[in-house]
Amino acid sequence: MKNKFDIIIKNAKIVDANTHLLSDDSVIIVDKGVIQKIGNKELLETSDATRIWDAESKLILPGFINTHCHLFQTFMRGLGKDLTFIKWMNNSVRLMMPNLDEEAIYLAAMVGCMESIKSGNTTLVDFMYAHVKPHYADYVLKAFDDCGIRGVLARGMTDVDRLPGSPVKPASYATAADSLAEVDRSRAMYKDHPRINFALAPSVIWGMTTDGLIEIAAYAGKNDMVVTMHILETVDDDQFSLEKYGKTTMRALEDVGILDTDFLGVHAIRVSEDDLSLFKKYRTRISYNPLANMILGSGVAPIVEFTKHEIKVSLGTDGAASNDSQNLIEVMKAGALLQKVHNHDSAALSAWEIFSMATDQGAECINMQDQIGAVSEGKKADLIAIDFKKSNTTPCYDPIASLVYSGNSENISMVMVEGEMIFDQGSFTRFNESEILRKAQQKAKEIYQSSMG
Numbered sequence: 001m002k003n004k005f006d007i008i009i010k011n012a013k014i015v016d017a018n019t020h021l022l023s024d025d026s027v028i029i030v031d032k033g034v035i036q037k038i039g040n041k042e043l044l045e046t047s048d049a050t051r052i053w054d055a056e057s058k059l060i061l062p063g064f065i066n067t068h069c070h071l072f073q074t075f076m077r078g079l080g081k082d083l084t085f086i087k088w089m090n091n092s093v094r095l096m097m098p099n100l101d102e103e104a105i106y107l108a109a110m111v112g113c114m115e116s117i118k119s120g121n122t123t124l125v126d127f128m129y130a131h132v133k134p135h136y137a138d139y140v141l142k143a144f145d146d147c148g149i150r151g152v153l154a155r156g157m158t159d160v161d162r163l164p165g166s167p168v169k170p171a172s173y174a175t176a177a178d179s180l181a182e183v184d185r186s187r188a189m190y191k192d193h194p195r196i197n198f199a200l201a202p203s204v205i206w207g208m209t210t211d212g213l214i215e216i217a218a219y220a221g222k223n224d225m226v227v228t229m230h231i232l233e234t235v236d237d238d239q240f241s242l243e244k245y246g247k248t249t250m251r252a253l254e255d256v257g258i259l260d261t262d263f264l265g266v267h268a269i270r271v272s273e274d275d276l277s278l279f280k281k282y283r284t285r286i287s288y289n290p291l292a293n294m295i296l297g298s299g300v301a302p303i304v305e306f307t308k309h310e311i312k313v314s315l316g317t318d319g320a321a322s323n324d325s326q327n328l329i330e331v332m333k334a335g336a337l338l339q340k341v342h343n344h345d346s347a348a349l350s351a352w353e354i355f356s357m358a359t360d361q362g363a364e365c366i367n368m369q370d371q372i373g374a375v376s377e378g379k380k381a382d383l384i385a386i387d388f389k390k391s392n393t394t395p396c397y398d399p400i401a402s403l404v405y406s407g408n409s410e411n412i413s414m415v416m417v418e419g420e421m422i423f424d425q426g427s428f429t430r431f432n433e434s435e436i437l438r439k440a441q442q443k444a445k446e447i448y449q450s451s452m453g
């Protein structure tokens, strides 16, 4: 009598950042969303499954983790390119954001998730801006639920009544207490959902009051939640903090207790020795977004320095308004190359190191290392299959070097989240791709036209 499971993957080459190559013809048993057992062919003699998936020696990896994006910006990809920062803002995000509605948020999130899944992403942290209407986040959550990806909704917050240099109240202003009440409501809606988690996302130091940050730190501590924030992307953060608080951004965040939380700083480009010492002291985690940093000309985050000090680094695409793509394979390549250029050293950051940032370090950065980020027994079955039998990856010697430097979405042949195959052999299993794309194109066009007046 054989034991019956949900899915058996056979003939798998398993690789993760800790184990490197596990074996050439492994068997993975998946049941109830979890990797129950990994073994050799003999496991097949005692096990049966509703579905047996032959990996045909494809590489099985942990799904990639994108720790920073803004899904609503999918509708703004390609806008405002090659302009200075403020002109880019005015021609993309600020132009269209006021005209987005529930359907637009949903379709933008669906398209962003689809592109992510196709490039091997199984977990996405959506830093949802504080929006004109607080319930807009519900439509990102609905997209997470519908498309099958693992989603972390990081609730954006802005509680200052004037952004620096602006004469008017921000359209998305809300007190921290009101925003946290919204977080309570969303968490209750998705309580016990196996794929949806929450984080807190105070926008940026100049978008928050000290009282608001103190409230957020307290809420995060009480509810064991990650806090993520844009930090030190440009010199503006420290200029503002020095003027307002008489201290740097990191020292100001230390004072209000934000650094005591599970803190994920996004960008971290203009980093001083003192900032670095605080990152170490508080085990601050970093989201490295090289493509967005290049497109906006923001600079290069000192990633090699971070890894030397054992600071955990993950990868982010950032929003499509600044990066234009949600593809984490591109981010891996650009992220490794940028460090080589910046350090004048071709060995500055290896393919294996950046792969670790997309997987196990990504999981640590969002405090989910017990659940995702590696192919091992007891972890969630968030797996992807890579097919190297394509012209861009033939021949293949080191699979991770091939993935990072030659790979693209074409190589992703299967994506599984929570034990469910949501993408298999070029098709999504839960919905009709062309139908969603058609609706999204039409809706985006309407919003663009009304934004242009």
Ligand SMILES: [Zn+2]
Binding pocket: 068, 069, 070, 127, 230, 266, 318, 319
């Ligand atoms: Zn961002």
